[in-house]
Amino acid sequence: MQNPKLFKALAIVALILLIVVALIFGKPFLVPLTFAALLSMLLLPVTRWLERKGLNKALSTLAAIILLLVFVAVVFLFVGWQMSDIASNTTKLQETVSQKYEQVKDFVSQQLGVSHQKQDQLIKEQQKTSSGTMTNMATSLMSGITGFLTDSLLVFVYIFLFIYLRGRLKGFIIRLVPLKDRENAMTILNDTQQVTVKYLSGLFLMIVCLWVMYGIGFSLLGIKNAIFFAILCGLLEIVPSVGNLTGTALTIAMSLVQGGDMNMVIGILLVYGFVQFIQTYLLEPLIVGSEVSINPLFTIVGLVAGEMLWGIPGMILAIPLLGITKIVFEHIEPLKPFAYLIGSEEKKNDQSYFKKIKGWFKRD
Numbered sequence: 001m002q003n004p005k006l007f008k009a010l011a012i013v014a015l016i017l018l019i020v021v022a023l024i025f026g027k028p029f030l031v032p033l034t035f036a037a038l039l040s041m042l043l044l045p046v047t048r049w050l051e052r053k054g055l056n057k058a059l060s061t062l063a064a065i066i067l068l069l070v071f072v073a074v075v076f077l078f079v080g081w082q083m084s085d086i087a088s089n090t091t092k093l094q095e096t097v098s099q100k101y102e103q104v105k106d107f108v109s110q111q112l113g114v115s116h117q118k119q120d121q122l123i124k125e126q127q128k129t130s131s132g133t134m135t136n137m138a139t140s141l142m143s144g145i146t147g148f149l150t151d152s153l154l155v156f157v158y159i160f161l162f163i164y165l166r167g168r169l170k171g172f173i174i175r176l177v178p179l180k181d182r183e184n185a186m187t188i189l190n191d192t193q194q195v196t197v198k199y200l201s202g203l204f205l206m207i208v209c210l211w212v213m214y215g216i217g218f219s220l221l222g223i224k225n226a227i228f229f230a231i232l233c234g235l236l237e238i239v240p241s242v243g244n245l246t247g248t249a250l251t252i253a254m255s256l257v258q259g260g261d262m263n264m265v266i267g268i269l270l271v272y273g274f275v276q277f278i279q280t281y282l283l284e285p286l287i288v289g290s291e292v293s294i295n296p297l298f299t300i301v302g303l304v305a306g307e308m309l310w311g312i313p314g315m316i317l318a319i320p321l322l323g324i325t326k327i328v329f330e331h332i333e334p335l336k337p338f339a340y341l342i343g344s345e346e347k348k349n350d351q352s353y354f355k356k357i358k359g360w361f362k363r364d
Contacts, residue, residue, distance in 0.1 A: 036159045038317070
C-alpha cells in the first residue's frame with residue numbers, strides 16, 4: 001500500500017457508513033432491544049434488592065417488571081381520564097373553534113382582501129385533494145399503534161431475559177477482551193450500568209418535579225385540565241429540548257381553543273421560562289449529575305442524527321446512548337479525546353455548591 005494513512009482513513013469512513021446503514025435497516029430490531037437494555041439497567045438494582053430479600057432470580061425479575069408496568073399503566077390511565085374529560089367538553093370546544101375560525105376568516109378578508117366565499121372555496125378544494133391523505137394517515141396510525149404494542153411486548157420480554165441472563169451476558173463480553181484488558185472492561189461495564197441508572201432515575205425524578213411545577217403554574221393561571229398539560233409537558237421531557245417546547249406549544253394552542261387570551265399565553269410562557277431556569281440550573285446538576293452531561297453541540301447533533309436514523313425513538317435514546325459512549329471512550333486511551341469532545345466542561349464552584357445542597361438532604 002502506497003499510503004497506509006489514507007487507507008486507514010478510508011477504512012474508518014467505510015466502517016462508519018456500514019454502521020449507519022445497519023442502524024437504518026436494523027431499526028425494527030434494534031430500537032426495542034436498545035430500550036430494553038437501558039430499562040433493564042434501571043431495574044437491575046430493584047431486582048438485586050429483591051434477591052437479597054429472598055426471592056429467586058426469576059421472581060425478582062418478574063416483580064421488577066410488574067412494578068414498571070404498574071407505573072406505566074397508572075400514567076396512561078390518568079392521561080386517558082384527563083383526555084376523556086377534555087372530550088366531554090367537545091361541544092364547547094367546537095363552539096370556541098368556530099368562533100376562532102370566523103375571526104381568522106375576518107382577519108384574512110380585511111388584511112389580505114380574500115373574501116369569505118373565496119376562502120370557503122379554497123378550503124373545499126383542499127379537502128377534496130386531502131381526502132386520500134386522511135385515509136392514508138388513518139391507516140398509518142393504526143399500523144403505528146399495532147407496531148407500538150408489538151414493540152412494547154418485545155421490550156418487556158427482552159428486559160426479563162437481559163436481567164435473568166445478566167451473568168452470562170457479562171461473561172460473554174469479558175471473554176471477548178484480552179486478559180490484560182479484562183479489569184478495564186469490568187470497570188466500563190460497572191460504570192456504564194451505574195451511570196445509566198443514575199441518568200434514568202434522575203430523569204424520572206426530574207419529570208416528577210416538572211409535573212409539580214407545571215401543575216402549580218398552570219393551575220394558578222386558570223388553565224382548564226392543568227394537570228393533564230403538566231403531565232404532558234413532563235413526559236415530553238424524555239425528548240430533550242424539543243419535548244418541553246412541544247408540550248408548551250400544545251398547552252398554548254389548547255388554552256386559546258378553550259377561550260384563553262394573550263394574558264394566558266404570556267403566563268404560560270413565563271411558567272415555561274421559570275421551569276426551564278429551575279431545571280437547567282438546579283434540577284439537572286442536582287438530580288441527574290454531570291456524568292452524562294453532553295455539550296450543546298453534540299446534544300443537538302445527537303438529537304438530529306437520532307431522528308434521522310430512528311425517528312422519535314432515536315431522539316429519546318440519543319442522550320443516554322451518547323452518555324454511555326462517553327463513558328466507554330473515557331476508559332480507552334486512544335478514544336479519550338473523543339470523550340473530551342462530547343462532554344461538557346465541569347465547573348468546580350458549581351460542583352461544590354451542589355454538593356452543599358445535596359448535604360442538606362443527607363442523614364447525620
